[in-house]
Amino acid sequence: MIIEDDPRASYALESTINQHTDFEVVAVSETYADALMQFELYKPQLVFVDITLPDGSGLDVIQKLRRDGANCYFIMTTAERDATTVEHAVQLGISDYLVKPVRMSRVRQALDDYKLYRQKLACHDTVDQGAIDLILGKRSTNAPVRKTPKGIDATTLESLKQILKEEKLTDFSVDDMSERMNVSRITVRRYLEYLESEGVVKMVLNYKTGGRPRRLYQLTDVNLLD
Incomplete structure (x- = not known):
């Protein structure tokens, strides 16, 4: 649907x-009042909306429409460029904001972006953070999905897990693991603290x-290493 008075x-x-x-x-509407009637009649999925209308x-x-429970997406097409107006539009949940004079190539891009967004969303019943980031365009589809937090290398983490799985250690210290992995105590401590936060140890x-109590680590469940 298009709401545009020009x-x-x-x-x-x-x-x-x-x-x-x-x-x-x-549907095409040129006024605020007609837009509400046309929307109720046609129930469009995507609406292009100009800001300046003769009656509103x-x-x-x-x-x-949001207040009335409209289940659709909106794209602004306007000459308004001030930050306050853009912020207001974003707060209302618009999908895109096209500044006049609108290039038709930009309109096609907006349509393609909307289509891709709906396709991505349709592929998931439930979504994790990685899927949400992909749907919202926070990362490229070609970007690798990071499964560990910053500072935790997946290969090193897997080596540590393998040692725990194979040796079935009951009580072990940072020094014990540092010798086995041939890495620094500081590095081992960081990885063990990560596994502790994950409930693995x-x-x-x-x-x-x-004298001073000694810090030891215990494996909580070997199945959590998989």
Whole structure:
């Protein structure tokens, strides 16, 4: 659906959208009042909205439809460039913001982005952080998915897990693991603290030292290493 009071801009936008094989304009409105009626009649999935209308604001149209439970996406098409207006539009949940004079190549990009977003979302029943980041465009589809936090190398972590799995250590210290892995105590401590945060190991204090208690680690469940 298009909400635009300039006939020339409306015609150009409608023509470009209809040339896309996956989209069709079902309604065109030039006023606030007519837009509300047309939306109720056609229930469009995607709405292009101009801000300046003869009887109101396109932002008010979005706000009204959102308040009424509209299940759709909005793209702004406007000459308004001030930061306050852009911020207001973003707060209303727009999918894109196109500044006039709008290039038709930018309209096609907006349509393709919307289509890709819906396709990605349709591929998931539930989503983890990586999938959400991908859907929202926070990272490239070609970017590797990081499975460990910053500072934790996956290969080193796997080596540590392998030692724990094979040797079935009950009580071990940072020094014990440092010798086995041939890495520094500081590095081993960082990895053990990570495994502790994941519930794989737990830290206990051994007071049978005749002095300061010694930090030891225990494996909680070998199955958590898989």
